[in-house]
Amino acid sequence: MATILLLSGPNLNLLGEREPEVYGTATLADLVEVATRTAVARGHDLEHLQSNHEGSLIDAIHAARGRCAAIIVNPGAFTHYAHAIGDALAAYDGVKIELHLSNPHAREPWRHRSVVSSTVTGVIAGFGAGGYRLAVEAVADRLAE
Ligand code: CA2
Numbered sequence: 001m002a003t004i005l006l007l008s009g010p011n012l013n014l015l016g017e018r019e020p021e022v023y024g025t026a027t028l029a030d031l032v033e034v035a036t037r038t039a040v041a042r043g044h045d046l047e048h049l050q051s052n053h054e055g056s057l058i059d060a061i062h063a064a065r066g067r068c069a070a071i072i073v074n075p076g077a078f079t080h081y082a083h084a085i086g087d088a089l090a091a092y093d094g095v096k097i098e099l100h101l102s103n104p105h106a107r108e109p110w111r112h113r114s115v116v117s118s119t120v121t122g123v124i125a126g127f128g129a130g131g132y133r134l135a136v137e138a139v140a141d142r143l144a145e
Contacts, residue, residue, distance in 0.1 A: 001043055002069035002143055004136065006035050007057055008050035009076030015101075023101045026129040035072070035132045042140035044069075054082050061088040070095035070139040072132075079104070079114050089119040095142045097135045100125035 008028060016027035026034075032048045039046035047068070049060050057075070064071055071092060078085050079098070089096055096119065103126030104111035117123055122138065124131045 001045060003045045003047060003067065004035075004039050004070045004072060004139055005060065005064045005068040006032065006046055006048045006132075007060055007071060007073040007075070008048065009057060009074060009078045010052040012074060012076055013050050013052070024128045031129055031132045034129060035136050038133045038136035039140070042136065044136075044140060044143070046136070054078055054084060058084055058088045061085070061092055064094070065092055068094060069143055070097070072097045072099050072135045072139065073116070073120075074099045074101070075116055079116050080111060081115060083115050086115045086119050089116060095139050096120040097138060098123045098125075099131055099135045101128050101131060102126060 012028055015023055015031070016025055028050060036046045051057050057078070061071065071094060075082065075085055075098070098114065098116050098120045106126070121142065124135050124138065127134060
């Protein structure tokens with residue numbers, strides 16, 4: 001059994017309240033429930049942290065080193081400019097997935113660049129709430145290899 005850390009970046013605590021046409025109607029609690037159920041079905045534990053603060057997300061990535069087998073992170077808008085999160089992920093040796101509800105490449109040009117993608121194992125984007133299940137399945141498959 002491994003521990004998977006799910007990290008949610010800024011404003012994701014507002015999910016379900018605004019912009020359902022972009023992000024769907026699920027709340028963050030709904031997404032965490034999907035991820036947790038999938039992890040448990042695959043024999044793993046899942047911890048979740050949401051923060052609107054870059055440093056708190058970096059601290060959580062550091063604390064996962066040697067303790068969590070994988071990190072699934074939706075960095076929110078930090079994806080596009082927070083190099084310090086990319087650096088923290090680069091220093092983490094486990095499986096890493098960058099996850100987005102929407103497909104940033106199909107949106108405004110400033111969302112097309114990710115400073116995180118080059119540091120992760122893989123990226124899942126554009127599948128809405130279903131992406132949270134896909135991300136945990138991908139982690140579990142990789143851990144089983
Ligand atoms: O598609 C995603 O998951 C994003 O990471 C979501 C971020 C956005 O900046 C990225 O480009 C793509 C934004 C999350 C903010 O979510 C809100 C939810 C409800 C109301 C307002 C914002």
